[in-house]
Amino acid sequence: MTVALFAVLFAGALAAGALGSALGMAGGIFVVPLLTLVAAVPFDVAVAISLVSVIACSCASAPSFLSAGLTNLRLAVVLEVATTLGALAGVLVVGAIPDSILYGIFAAVLAVSAVQMVAGRRDRGRSNRSPDSRYRSLDGVLIERDGNATAYRVSRLPFGAALMFGAGALSALLGIGSGVLKIPAMDAAMRLPIKVSSGTANVMIGVTACGAAAAYLVSGGVDLELSAPIVLGSLAGSVLGAKILVRAAGSALRVVFTVVLVGLTVPMAANAFGLSWGVS
Numbered sequence: 001m002t003v004a005l006f007a008v009l010f011a012g013a014l015a016a017g018a019l020g021s022a023l024g025m026a027g028g029i030f031v032v033p034l035l036t037l038v039a040a041v042p043f044d045v046a047v048a049i050s051l052v053s054v055i056a057c058s059c060a061s062a063p064s065f066l067s068a069g070l071t072n073l074r075l076a077v078v079l080e081v082a083t084t085l086g087a088l089a090g091v092l093v094v095g096a097i098p099d100s101i102l103y104g105i106f107a108a109v110l111a112v113s114a115v116q117m118v119a120g121r122r123d124r125g126r127s128n129r130s131p132d133s134r135y136r137s138l139d140g141v142l143i144e145r146d147g148n149a150t151a152y153r154v155s156r157l158p159f160g161a162a163l164m165f166g167a168g169a170l171s172a173l174l175g176i177g178s179g180v181l182k183i184p185a186m187d188a189a190m191r192l193p194i195k196v197s198s199g200t201a202n203v204m205i206g207v208t209a210c211g212a213a214a215a216y217l218v219s220g221g222v223d224l225e226l227s228a229p230i231v232l233g234s235l236a237g238s239v240l241g242a243k244i245l246v247r248a249a250g251s252a253l254r255v256v257f258t259v260v261l262v263g264l265t266v267p268m269a270a271n272a273f274g275l276s277w278g279v280s
Contacts (some may be wrong), residue, residue: 001225009229017237021061022244023257028179043099048216049227051209052122053234058206060235061242070199074136082161083208084166091215104272106174107265113184114261143192152193160190172212179205194253
């Protein structure tokens with residue numbers, strides 16, 4: 001690896017880690033495009049490296065989210081069971097799906113998630129309608145930096161668990177950490193505040209990525225040389241991004257999240273149709 005390539009990957013991972021952590025979804029969704037579109041890395045190799053970076057991002061930013069009260073640990077444990085089962089299912093079919101189809105799935109995931117974020121913003125006035133009393137033990141309170149407290153209730157847990165299963169499967173297949181699906185699911189489907197969704201998803205994605213990354217590592221699918229600048233940049237960026245999320249307004253996060261998802265949909269869709277955006 002040349003020094004120039006190391007620098008480019010480190011800088012890209014730094015930005016990916018900061019932005020991903022600020023949105024509560026780690027940087028995996030940005031690392032895969034970085035490696036495939038800029039460094040011309042094969043998709044399966046990019047996925048394996050991305051999963052390793054997701055673990056680094058989650059571990060680096062989790063302490064800030066926990067201390068700020070943005071993480072609902074009880075809910076995270078419940079949903080992680082479904083997510084882990086989905087990740088195991090995804091690992092079982094790795095290699096059986098052509099890269100072009102994976103690119104197409106990635107683009108579709110990005111587009112659907114963007115729509116969910118916009119819909120969640122539009123439906124915010126109905127976010128706490130008809131809560132289910134069976135899940136009251138999972139409810140919580142979000143305390144903002146200005147001292148204002150907002151109580152929230154967990155709704156439609158079975159639906160949320162089903163979405164988490166799908167998110168886990170896509171995490172193993174695409175190396176995206178699945179925060180890109182978990183956050184819209186908790187925000188729009190389960191009616192949680194966007195900052196709680198982000199903080200809780202950040203903890204979950206690290207656990208999910210561990211199992212999938214281990215499978216890639218055992219099979220020799222992780223390129224350790226390329227992983228070095230990605231992991232180092234992701235760690236540094238995640239610490240910065242965590243501080244941004246704690247201070248940022250929920251409405252601003254929703255807008256940035258949506259713009260980023262739409263922006264990444266185009267190159268991934270292009271690769272799905274054979275229009276390579278990679279740089280050799």
